[in-house]
């Protein structure tokens with residue numbers, strides 16, 4: 001019998017499983033799909049607390065995650081980069097944003113209308129196509145086991161371990177009866193990288209973002225609440241391309257190399273990371289990270305390990 005079964009192999013389940021293993025637990029991770037078929041693999045995966053308001057727990061998790069990725073980028077972990085980032089605001093806000101203490105050095109610069117200010121900072125980014133397999137490999141090398149398995153009920157895992165981590169993303173809503181879980185649809189377009197290195201995020205509605213990776217650039221986005229449609233919409237693709245090219249004209253002529261849709265596992269009330277007694281054992285919930293799963297991942301993994309052990 002394992003000490004802990006982590007159900008879910010996205011960024012939240014993977015980081016939690018690795019932290020638990022590092023703390024000496026015998027850990028098995030159950031996932032019905034490989035890393036490439038998770039929502040996490042669709043993410044632009046740039047550090048930024050999208051859609052979240054101040055909460056001391058979120059700030060702590062975001063700060064711990066920033067620091068973990070910063071160290072990993074420094075150590076040359078595959079897929080992890082630091083990117084200079086320009087946040088273009090339109091809402092006339094003044095003063096430090098709530099997340100600034102987590103983000104290293106944040107500079108505030110003047111900018112012409114329609115924007116009201118520019119925030120500049122260095123943000124970690126994880127190229128998930130490389131990073132998630134690296135995480136799985138590292139977990140397995142540390143003695144963790146990955147099993148291809150879907151559950152219909154979390155009790156199936158509780159029958160095989162005293163502690164179960166519920167990191168099932170959007171599926172958590174039905175698996176533990178949480179009506180606050182819902183999808184926020186995101187469509188992105190990928191273009192070949194013509195040589196841009198700075199991330200740009202425009203606080204338009206919907207927010208427009210340009211996130212350069214090693215080979216391609218992630219262009220977005222959409223934030224469609226309660227929309228379950230996973231098929232890319234051509235009109236949305238055109239609109240994203242138009243907005244992003246207006247923002248970063250150097251992208252003109254860059255060939256489109258991909259298009260993806262992901263359903264962000266959002267939760268009214270914010271992410272749920274807490275332990276709950278169930279008949280047969282303890283369930284540690286770790287779901288509902290919405291548009292910020294990468295941003296909160298390592299901080300949440302520490303919290304999950306603390307709750308589980």
Ligand SMILES: Cc1cc2nc3c(=O)[nH]c(=O)nc-3n(C[C@H](O)[C@H](O)[C@H](O)COP(=O)(O)OP(=O)(O)OC[C@H]3O[C@@H](n4cnc5c(N)ncnc54)[C@H](O)[C@@H]3O)c2cc1C
Pocket residue numbers: 007008009010011012013030031032033038039040041042043044045046047048149150151152167168169170171185186187188220221261262263264265286287288289290291292293294295296
């Ligand atoms: C377009 C887009 C852009 C994004 N950009 C960013 C960004 O820049 N920065 C950022 O921080 N976040 C970003 N996100 C959000 C981020 O992708 C999510 O917050 C994150 O992926 C959530 O991770 P997760 O592990 O909870 O969920 P998932 O990646 O969905 O993983 C859930 C896991 O649970 C498994 N599972 C589900 N049901 C069952 C079951 N019944 N039995 C067993 N296993 C099950 C799944 O197979 C999967 O392995 C973006 C999302 C999208 C869609």
